[in-house]
Amino acid sequence: MDSQFAGRQPIELEQAPLSTQPSFTETxxxxxxxxxxxxxxxxxxxxxxxxxxxxxxxxxxxxxxDAHQDWFSRCAHPMRVEAIGLNGYALVVGRFAALGxxxxxxxxxxxxxxxxxxxxxxxxxxPNYIPQGYEVDFRASQGFVEVPAKEYFQEGEFDDFEPPAxxxxxxxxxxxxxxxxxxxxxxxxxxxxxxxxxDRLLSQIVRQxxxxxxxxxxxxxxxxxxxxxxxxxxxx
Numbered sequence: 001m002d003s004q005f006a007g008r009q010p011i012e013l014e015q016a017p018l019s020t021q022p023s024f025t026e027t028x029x030x031x032x033x034x035x036x037x038x039x040x041x042x043x044x045x046x047x048x049x050x051x052x053x054x055x056x057x058x059x060x061x062x063x064x065x066d067a068h069q070d071w072f073s074r075c076a077h078p079m080r081v082e083a084i085g086l087n088g089y090a091l092v093v094g095r096f097a098a099l100g101x102x103x104x105x106x107x108x109x110x111x112x113x114x115x116x117x118x119x120x121x122x123x124x125x126x127p128n129y130i131p132q133g134y135e136v137d138f139r140a141s142q143g144f145v146e147v148p149a150k151e152y153f154q155e156g157e158f159d160d161f162e163p164p165a166x167x168x169x170x171x172x173x174x175x176x177x178x179x180x181x182x183x184x185x186x187x188x189x190x191x192x193x194x195x196x197x198x199d200r201l202l203s204q205i206v207r208q209x210x211x212x213x214x215x216x217x218x219x220x221x222x223x224x225x226x227x228x229x230x231x232x233x234x235x236x
Contacts, residue, residue, distance in 0.1 A: 041135065041179035044198040048174040048206055052218045053152070053167055055227045058144045061168045064221050065119060068111050071224075075216040079209075087111050090126045093209060096201055101186055105205070107136050118143050135179040138209070142172035174210060178202050 054061045064071070072089060073081040080092040088110040095104045108126040112119065121140040149163040180198060187194070222229050 041181050042194065042198060043177065043179045044202045045175075045177045046202050046206065048176065048210065049172070050210065050214055051169055051171045052214050053147075053169050054218065054221055055163060055167060056221075056225065057164060057166045058146050058168045060225070061144065061170065061221070062114065062117075064224065066114070071217065071220050072111070075213055075220050077216075079212075084108055084110075084124065084127065087113070088124050090129070091209065093205055096204060101183065101197075103134060103180075103201070105131070105134055105136060107138060107209070109138060109209075133181040135177075136205070137177040138174070139176075140172055140174040140210070142170055145169045145171060172210075172214075174206065176202065176206060178205065 068087075069083075073083075076089070076091060079094065082090040084090055088108060090106055090108050092104065092106050095102065106126055106129060108124040110122050110124045112122065119142045121138065123136060123138045145168070146166045147169055149165055149167050152163075152167060178198070178201065180201070182194065186197075219229055
């Protein structure tokens with residue numbers, strides 16, 4: 001997904017890079033090439049997984065996540081965010097460019113209320129906005145696992161902080177489908193080059209919406225409770 005095109009300009013994201021790298025797994029990406037036509041789309045699909053740890057029991061974490069009106073816009077920065085009703089947001093993800101093709105997608109996301117301990121996020125239409133040359137289907141879910149703190153910390157690891165007995169690990173997965181309507185000059189390029197372009201674009205969208213948001217939510221949560229930001233967790 002991070003390979004560059006030989007002799008070509010790689011996709012560049014015109015926003016600041018991530019300040020940290022939480023664990024992230026891309027488990028699958030697929031591409032389906034439709035017949036070459038200015039009116040048809042090339043479809044890309046990816047499945048991704050990640051997790052983040054919180055220094056608190058599950059109920060405290062869910063109380064925080066339920067109040068997303070307080071933290072979502074702040075944590076999504078530098079993406080531009082507009083509220084859509086009570087649970088929806090329109091995000092301008094960033095500007096992407098490769099091979100003379102530019103795209104600045106705006107995506108509507110709805111943060112559904114939790115159901116049986118599971119939170120889900122899905123795409124919704126952005127009012128008074130019609131996407132030009134792209135379609136995005138974003139479907140994410142996240143659940144919780146409480147883990148004894150002793151599995152993460154060594155005794156005496158913190159001088160000024162006594163970790164709770166339980167730490168909450170938030171585990172999420174994402175199914176993301178993107179359909180791109182490439183201009184004719186790109187449709188004439190080798191299919192492998194078009195596929196690499198779409199794969200890289202898909203990866204960048206995930207980074208902007210999920211990886212950055214994952215870290216900043218984690219940071220905001222601990223700051224709001226006056227807790228230290230997790231720096232290093234021991235793998236079980």
